[in-house]
Amino acid sequence: MRKVRIDFAPPGLRRTLHRVPPNAWALVPAALVLVFSVVSGGLKYRDQLDAIARLRAQSQVQTAQAQGQQRQAAPVRAVPEAQANAVNAAVQQLNLPWRGLHDAIQAATPASVALLALEPDAKKNSVRITAEAKSSDDMLGYVARLQDVDWFGTVALVRHEINDQDPNRPIRFQIDAQWKAAP
CATH class of the missing domain: 3.30.1360.100 (General secretion pathway protein M, EpsM)
Structure with a gap:
């Protein structure tokens, strides 16, 4: 005959923890180590993304400054009308x-x-x-x-x-x- 469990006590955390099999308690330290490693890895990843974002912002500022200097340094040249017409005709033919x-x-x-x-x-x-x-x-x-x-x-x-x-x-x-x- 099988054991019949009759329990009229109200459910609670203490009773639930008491019913957890002993083999499951052996997994708790492994789960804690896994959670800790995931959290620390996530924090490192976030720090790396922040560093990359800072480097990208710095390079964009430097690029903008370099382009501003190049734009100022480049002289404006007028294209002769005949040359412009020839280029436009070639582009029109290619298109x-x-x-x-x-x-x-x-x-x-x-x-x-x-x-x-x-x-x-x-x-x-x-x-x-x-x-x-x-x-x-x-x-x-x-x-x-x-x-x-x-x-x-x-x-x-x-x-x-x-x-x-x-x-x-x-x-x-x-x-x-x-x-x-x-x-």
Whole structure:
């Protein structure tokens, strides 16, 4: 038969401590050592963070002072207008929306049309497309497909010619397409 514990006394700290098994009391010193080491490590970490913050503040002050001295020491040079225009034109040419432009043209190009050249003009937001087609219907269909692309505002066939030297007699043509300012 099992032991039955009947206890009518009110619960309290003293009674709870009395019921703790002896093996658990052996863990109390280990727990105290662990708590002490965690607290001391946390205090050391906080001290290190404070020291780093002080060093960062000092370096920012020194950097600000050095930049202030450099700004005062640097002479102001005027850039000639022609040079500024040339730099701005180069930057504008480099900032062309190549990926969107290429994807829009590639999506509209059928298999019967061969692209030969793409010549963008950043100042005019336009691109000149040189291509070859097997027939005039393919050429006109390509122009119509480019006009349907949302990327382009206006698309115009500039010139075309038949290549008599080629036995297939392809039609070589040029299209000017102006892309919208914010595609």
